[in-house]
Every structure is written in C-alpha cells, then in structure tokens.
Amino acid sequence: MAAPFPFELVSPERLLFSGEVEEVVVPGVEGDLTVLKDHAPLMTTLRPGVVTIGEAGGKRTRLFVRGGFADVAPNGLTILAESAMPVEEFDAAKLEIELQDANEVLAASKTEDSRRIASERVDQLKSLQMTMPGV
CATH class of the missing domain: 1.20.5 (Single alpha-helices involved in coiled-coils or other helix-helix interfaces)
Structure with missing residues (x-):
C-alpha cells in the first residue's frame, strides 16, 4: 500500500477532487506520469486526457481534463485544469x-x-x- 498524499483537481467552474490519495496518473504533454508520495517537485503542462486517481482501498476515480497544469510540490499535487469533468459525463x-x-x-x-x-x-x-x- 502506497503512502497517502494530498491532491486537488480544480477547474475554473469547480473543485472536482480534494483529498488524500495513494497515486495519480497525469496526462502530461510529454507522456503520462504517475505521482506518488514524495515525488520529485515538477510542473508540467497537461494534454487533453484522463487523470486516474488511486484512493485508499483500491478505489479509482477517472476525470477528463482538457489541458492545464500539474504542480507536484513537497506538500502534494495540484492540477489546474482548463476544463474538467468526471469521465461518466463525457x-x-x-x-x-x-x-x-x-x-x-x-x-x-x-x-x-x-x-x-x-x-x-x-x-x-x-x-x-x-x-x-x-x-
């Protein structure tokens, strides 16, 4: 089991996710990247795609993003999406x-x-x- 870390995904319309997660797969412009606790700090531009959030207990949440930025910092991961929605609403x-x-x-x-x-x-x-x- 991976150690949890704070994650937020925000679009101009609303906060789509805020909580402790074990991993997040991010669609970066140079390829997908998996963020775990204590990932090296980085900032990347996002391409349109699906952010997959791995929560405790094996729960998976998938959110579609249409561009934006991901910021991995010592205090967690923040995604600022141009537009975002649950995959089910796509x-x-x-x-x-x-x-x-x-x-x-x-x-x-x-x-x-x-x-x-x-x-x-x-x-x-x-x-x-x-x-x-x-x-």
Missing part, C-alpha cells in the same frame, strides 16, 4: 462534432502556422477519442 457526440470542425479548419488553413495549429488540434482530438471509453 459526451462522445460532442467530441465527434469538435473533430469535424477541427478538420474543416485544417482544410481551410491558408498559412503554414495555421495548418500546424489546426493539425495539432485534430491530432489531440483523435488521441482523445482513443482514450475515452465508449468512443
């Missing part, structure tokens, strides 16, 4: 519409910069489709 139909819109923006892009940005958005949304249940 809407696959809305994601499909966003992907269609992003593909249209990509097709209409006229400059190299706008194509790069639109292409990154399409890639993010496709990646998200693969990670979300029921999608």
Whole structure:
C-alpha cells in the first residue's frame, strides 16, 4: 500500500477532487506520469486526457481534463485544469462534432502556422477519442 498524499483537481467552474490519495496518473504533454508520495517537485503542462486517481482501498476515480497544469510540490499535487469533468459525463457526440470542425479548419488553413495549429488540434482530438471509453 502506497503512502497517502494530498491532491486537488480544480477547474475554473469547480473543485472536482480534494483529498488524500495513494497515486495519480497525469496526462502530461510529454507522456503520462504517475505521482506518488514524495515525488520529485515538477510542473508540467497537461494534454487533453484522463487523470486516474488511486484512493485508499483500491478505489479509482477517472476525470477528463482538457489541458492545464500539474504542480507536484513537497506538500502534494495540484492540477489546474482548463476544463474538467468526471469521465461518466463525457459526451462522445460532442467530441465527434469538435473533430469535424477541427478538420474543416485544417482544410481551410491558408498559412503554414495555421495548418500546424489546426493539425495539432485534430491530432489531440483523435488521441482523445482513443482514450475515452465508449468512443
């Protein structure tokens, strides 16, 4: 059993989680990372994905985040998400519409910069489709 540490996940709308946890899997821009008690301090940008929270007794909570920052400090982990919601509230139909819109923006892009940005958005949304249940 891992030692517990404090964790909070906050979005602009609300506090989604606050409590003692044993581990948190974070979707960092450079890959997923697992945070345990006494993890080395770091700050990373988040990519859209699922934060998996491991609580005492084996309980798992999954929250979808759409970007933000994770701050691992000596006093615990804080995630400041651009947007977040429980995975159960995730809407696959809305994601499909966003992907269609992003593909249209990509097709209409006229400059190299706008194509790069639109292409990154399409890639993010496709990646998200693969990670979300029921999608």
